[in-house]
Amino acid sequence: MRHGTLTKKGDHVALRFERRLAHPPQKVWRALTENAELAHWFPARIDGPREAGAALSFVFPGENAAPMSGKLTVFDPPKVLEYMWEGERLRWELKPEGTGCLLVFTTIPSDRAQVTRDAQGWHFCIDNLEARLDGRPAAKHDKELFARLNAEYTARFGLGGFPAFLRSGANRVAASSLDIPGLEASVFDGVDGTQVVLCHATQDANTGERLQDFDEYLVVLEGSYVLSLNGNEMPLAAGSEFIVPKGARASGRYTAGTRTIHAFGGRGLKRAEAK
Structure with a gap:
């Protein structure tokens, strides 16, 4: 080889x-x-x-x-x-x-x-x-x-992780906003109020169910992600994209090594304090 x-x-x-x-x-x-x-x-x-x-x-x-x-x-x-x-x-x-x-x-x-x-x-x-x-x-x-x-x-x-410049202290999601063991996240706020969150599962992780405050655009970059939407599970492989509508009950289940991008129609997460 x-x-x-x-x-x-x-x-x-x-x-x-x-x-x-x-x-x-x-x-x-x-x-x-x-x-x-x-x-x-x-x-x-x-x-x-x-x-x-x-x-x-x-x-x-x-x-x-x-x-x-x-x-x-x-x-x-x-x-x-x-x-x-x-x-x-x-x-x-x-x-x-x-x-x-x-x-x-x-x-x-x-x-x-x-x-x-x-x-x-x-x-x-x-x-x-x-x-x-x-x-x-x-x-x-x-x-x-x-x-x-x-x-x-x-x-x-694949990349296996996001580049270091995307994972700076100023972009890390505050623990008070995202308390999910095994999941690392960085957040970027748009001038129009939208928000993009990069997630990387360092181990198997479950987000828990939440009521969607905003429409969400989801892309799976690497690994596998099971989206639960109003009680229905949908396995999403690398390369999959999905729209999660506002008002839906949603949760996500990651396998270790999975990376996803989530774009929201508003700001649901806070930035971490810059270190």
């Missing part, structure tokens, strides 16, 4: 790629560690001693951006290379297989919501690593290619 897979690793998720390469570990190791080789497939030059515990700098040639920092945590040639890059852990493992080897690359993203972006980027990089080892030309940064990879990984992974 050439595509990356997503697995749970403690409280985080891990993005993992496996590639069977027709080259011995020693050759692949040079491609992973030497800047002359990294230039053909890796997004940055890595400056710093190649020894465990060494501080690293990630430099983007031809760009004015300041170098990014990191640390080399494991250096065991030609088996395991692991380093931190601005808070993200990258681990490369080489396992001999006949005259070639199995490459296992694992990264733990700092933000789950960025995993689709990370997956498409690393997929592209590892494709070019393989091309370099095989003596083939590297693929160019092509909009069509990245659009295809983005669509593939979005279908596989």
Whole structure:
């Protein structure tokens, strides 16, 4: 399988790629560690001693951006290379297989919501690593290619959570307004009195029944949501949208990991105090 897979690793998720390469570990190791080789497939030059515990700098040639920092945590040639890059852990493992080897690359993203972006980027990089080892030309940064990879990984992974800028302290729903264990929410107020609420279930959760004060537009982004409307249950899968009318008796039941958007014709929830 050439595509990356997503697995749970403690409280985080891990993005993992496996590639069977027709080259011995020693050759692949040079491609992973030497800047002359990294230039053909890796997004940055890595400056710093190649020894465990060494501080690293990630430099983007031809760009004015300041170098990014990191640390080399494991250096065991030609088996395991692991380093931190601005808070993200990258681990490369080489396992001999006949005259070639199995490459296992694992990264733990700092933000789950960025995993689709990370997956498409690393997929592209590892494709070019393989091309370099095989003596083939590297693929160019092509909009069509990245659009295809983005669509593939979005279908596989989703975002898993809302981006951090949508979950700021000023947008979090006050506990007094939304007291539902396992449900995180952020609220945005429109100038015309409408309100949009983003909900993410960190565990199975039930909203309890309420009488609708306003019309509500509901979209299920990821996972599954069971809407109960006037006593009738309607399972809604990812991609479903629904209008809940004013005056209805409604409740919702989330499975863990589900994300929904609710747009109301008025302001039924209060903002949290900014922290």
